[in-house]
Amino acid sequence: MSNKKQSVTKDIFKIAVVDAFKKLDPRVMIRNPVMFVVEIGFVVTLLLSFMPNLFGGNYGAKQIPFNVVISFILLITVLLGNFAEAIAEGRGKAQAESLRRTKTDLMAQRRSKDDSYESVPASTLRKGDIIRVLAGEMIPADGEVKEGLGSVDESAITGESAPVIRGAGGDFSSVTGGTKLLSDQLVIEVAVNPGESFLDKMIGLVEGASRQKTPNEIALTVLLAGLTLIFLIVVLTLSPFANYVKGSIDTVSLIALLVCLIPTTIGALLSAIGIAGMDRIIRFNVVAKSGKAVEAAGDVNTLILDKTGTITIGNRLASQFIPVGSHSLSELVNVAVLSSLFDETPEGRSVIDLAHKEYEFGLQLEDYNDAENVEFSADTRMSGLNLQDGTVVRKGAVDAIKQFIKNKGGRIPEDLDAKKERIAKEGGTPLAVTKDQEVFGLIYLKDIIKSGMRQRFEELRKMGIKTVMCTGDNPLTASTIALEAGVDDFIEEAKPEDKMRLIKKEQSQGKLVAMSGDGTNDAPALAQADVGLVMNTGTTAAKEAGNMVDLDSDPTKLIEVVSIGKQLLITRGSITTFSIANDVAKYFAILPAMFATMIPQLQILNIMGLTSPRSAILSAIIFNALIIPALIPLAMKGVKYRPIGATSLLMRNLMIYGLGGILVPFVGIKLIDIIITALGIANI
Numbered sequence: 001m002s003n004k005k006q007s008v009t010k011d012i013f014k015i016a017v018v019d020a021f022k023k024l025d026p027r028v029m030i031r032n033p034v035m036f037v038v039e040i041g042f043v044v045t046l047l048l049s050f051m052p053n054l055f056g057g058n059y060g061a062k063q064i065p066f067n068v069v070i071s072f073i074l075l076i077t078v079l080l081g082n083f084a085e086a087i088a089e090g091r092g093k094a095q096a097e098s099l100r101r102t103k104t105d106l107m108a109q110r111r112s113k114d115d116s117y118e119s120v121p122a123s124t125l126r127k128g129d130i131i132r133v134l135a136g137e138m139i140p141a142d143g144e145v146k147e148g149l150g151s152v153d154e155s156a157i158t159g160e161s162a163p164v165i166r167g168a169g170g171d172f173s174s175v176t177g178g179t180k181l182l183s184d185q186l187v188i189e190v191a192v193n194p195g196e197s198f199l200d201k202m203i204g205l206v207e208g209a210s211r212q213k214t215p216n217e218i219a220l221t222v223l224l225a226g227l228t229l230i231f232l233i234v235v236l237t238l239s240p241f242a243n244y245v246k247g248s249i250d251t252v253s254l255i256a257l258l259v260c261l262i263p264t265t266i267g268a269l270l271s272a273i274g275i276a277g278m279d280r281i282i283r284f285n286v287v288a289k290s291g292k293a294v295e296a297a298g299d300v301n302t303l304i305l306d307k308t309g310t311i312t313i314g315n316r317l318a319s320q321f322i323p324v325g326s327h328s329l330s331e332l333v334n335v336a337v338l339s340s341l342f343d344e345t346p347e348g349r350s351v352i353d354l355a356h357k358e359y360e361f362g363l364q365l366e367d368y369n370d371a372e373n374v375e376f377s378a379d380t381r382m383s384g385l386n387l388q389d390g391t392v393v394r395k396g397a398v399d400a401i402k403q404f405i406k407n408k409g410g411r412i413p414e415d416l417d418a419k420k421e422r423i424a425k426e427g428g429t430p431l432a433v434t435k436d437q438e439v440f441g442l443i444y445l446k447d448i449i450k451s452g453m454r455q456r457f458e459e460l461r462k463m464g465i466k467t468v469m470c471t472g473d474n475p476l477t478a479s480t481i482a483l484e485a486g487v488d489d490f491i492e493e494a495k496p497e498d499k500m501r502l503i504k505k506e507q508s509q510g511k512l513v514a515m516s517g518d519g520t521n522d523a524p525a526l527a528q529a530d531v532g533l534v535m536n537t538g539t540t541a542a543k544e545a546g547n548m549v550d551l552d553s554d555p556t557k558l559i560e561v562v563s564i565g566k567q568l569l570i571t572r573g574s575i576t577t578f579s580i581a582n583d584v585a586k587y588f589a590i591l592p593a594m595f596a597t598m599i600p601q602l603q604i605l606n607i608m609g610l611t612s613p614r615s616a617i618l619s620a621i622i623f624n625a626l627i628i629p630a631l632i633p634l635a636m637k638g639v640k641y642r643p644i645g646a647t648s649l650l651m652r653n654l655m656i657y658g659l660g661g662i663l664v665p666f667v668g669i670k671l672i673d674i675i676i677t678a679l680g681i682a683n684i
């Protein structure tokens with residue numbers, strides 16, 4: 001994003017303060033049952049501030065200051081909770097603002113029926129329109145490049161200043177509205193209707209306008225509401241109990257006690273944690289279509305990764321020609337070049353380059369201009385051409401070529417397998433080269449594993465995530481690379497539908513699966529996966545199928561996405577643990593003090609030695625309010641995540657946030673009690 005380093009500025013802070021008040025609207029508050037109870041508590045205590053005997057009893061003017069103070073603190077508590085949510089939303093709003101600025105009123109050159117171009121407002125462009133963009137112009141809409149090749153400045157969207165190449169055909173054909181064409185000229189087919197553009201969706205997302213509670217959030221909200229109900233019953237029983245021991249507790253004290261006991265900390269921070277998680281993903285240049293996708297990333301059990309380009313560097317280049325049977329090297333080079341004449345893939349280009357650089361070949365390329373191009377596809381795993389005279393030239397995966405020859409009744413040279421295996425054992429990709437039912441030899445494609453991959457897979461393993469490498473390559477190459485990279489499992493000779501099968505198999509065992517992809521043939525698998533991370537350069541179909549888009553088009557980012565998802569879940573879990581531990585501790589911290597005057601024996605339990613029942617209540621409710629802003633930074637930044645096993649992580653968090661949650665209130669409440677006693681307001 002253009003402002004990915006966006007921190008909480010003065011402006012965001014000011015807006016959040018205003019929003020905190022706006023959110024007091026009960027129709028908004030009711031979505032958060034715990035904090036809604038606090039708001040009701042505020043209203044009731046406010047009434048009791050003016051009419052202390054509203055619910056009976058005979059409280060004199062002496063009661064009023066206490067009621068006013070409690071009412072005020074409850075209001076502050078609600079506002080602090082609202083503020084936490086507002087400040088989390090603030091960053092997104094600021095981002096949305098800057099994105100909107102890139103969406104100024106552009107004009108577009110639209111092709112009319114007579115093939116001339118007319119100037120129309122970009123907002124009128126519809127799916128299927130053909131437009132032309134010249135160097136220096138903004139690209140007015142999302143689309144696919146149909147003609148031309150040019151460099152594009154995508155910094156408005158990705159924050160990355162280095163220009164990227166976009167051109168017709170292949171995997172780099174999609175362009176995003178709001179980016180700028182730097183060179184040349186593109187003819188683009190518009191892919192979306194007004195209001196549905198990538199920029200529009202992104203604005204909606206960062207703004208949180210379309211934010212819905214995720215299933216996990218809903219479950220937790222229900223749990224917290226249940227706890228609130230339990231504590232409500234606990235508090236209601238205290239009044240008859242007090243009567244029984246010939247004492248009495250006033251309504252305001254009971255309300256204050258209730259607010260102390262219900263899980264207000266997590267209630268106040270829950271939505272901020274979710275928004276901050278989305279925000280973290282966005283600042284990582286990944287756009288998640290929903291909070292649910294981010295959460296799913298945190299729960300992922302299986303990670304499916306491509307070999308070429310994800311685990312390896314991906315510039316798989318021809319490095320050697322190896323003839324087989326009775327064929328000579330120069331014969332092989334000629335056929336290999338022929339098979340790659342029209343092959344625009346990096347592999348195909350590299351064959352020609354290698355032949356040019358290191359070999360002599362006597363082909364007159366012009367002679368083949370009328371040959372029929374047979375493009376590479378992941379299904380056939382072959383590429384080549386058909387000559388006018390019926391000659392068939394192919395190169396491709398060795399098993400695919402073998403099958404191809406066998407079907408035509410040809411013969412396989414005996415030394416083919418041994419030579420193929422030598423290449424595969426080194427982790428290289430062997431391509432067999434054939435012309436007219438004869439195999440001439442092999443092309444050795446070299447690929448290198450990216451540095452640090454082994455360590456990252458090790459981390460994933462510690463998180464309990466299984467990694468599966470998926471490749472169209474042969475079993476031996478696949479196993480060599482898999483072993484070297486340290487993935488847990490691999491599938492070889494995989495066609496696009498094999499990925500789909502793998503995902504379904506894992507899911508049928510109750511696992512959540514994440515994968516990345518870019519091509520149209522990845523689209524079904526991307527839709528099936530629980531987390532489908534699509535490269536921004538990918539096709540429109542793929543982008544629609546997945547639930548996250550990586551603006552930098554880096555497939556390894558899937559690993560970070562999973563970590564961010566985990567961090568979100570762990571942050572929520574930690575603060576929930578802390579909040580509930582806190583509430584239970586408060587019960588034991590203040591109850592003895594409250595009842596000590598009624599039941600003198602309870603004095604032994606009053607280990608905190610709080611000044612009076614009222615100061616116990618006051619200290620606890622002030623502590624309860626202050627803990628919310630104290631934890632806002634943690635909710636926003638997230639609990640630091642370490643890749644350790646689930647059990648050790650749980651133990652660690654129970655130690656820190658569970659034990660911490662029990663101890664902190666004792667210290668905090670005592671401190672506040674000392675302060676308000678010193679200020680002389682402990683007995684208002």
Ligand SMILES: Nc1ncnc2c1ncn2[C@@H]1O[C@H](COP(=O)(O)OP(=O)(O)OP(=O)(O)O)[C@@H](O)[C@H]1O
Binds near residue numbers: 306347348381429474
């Ligand atoms: N340009 C090409 N011409 C002919 N055959 C090719 C070409 N590129 C790749 N192949 C063969 O087709 C196989 C499948 O290629 P594909 O791109 O589907 O998978 P991959 O790149 O090996 O693995 P990944 O799924 O990780 O990208 C390759 O292993 C190779 O044997």
Ligand SMILES: [K+]
Binds near residue numbers: 259260263264265624
């Ligand atoms: K509480």
Ligand SMILES: [Mg+2]
Binds near residue numbers: 308
């Ligand atoms: Mg590939």
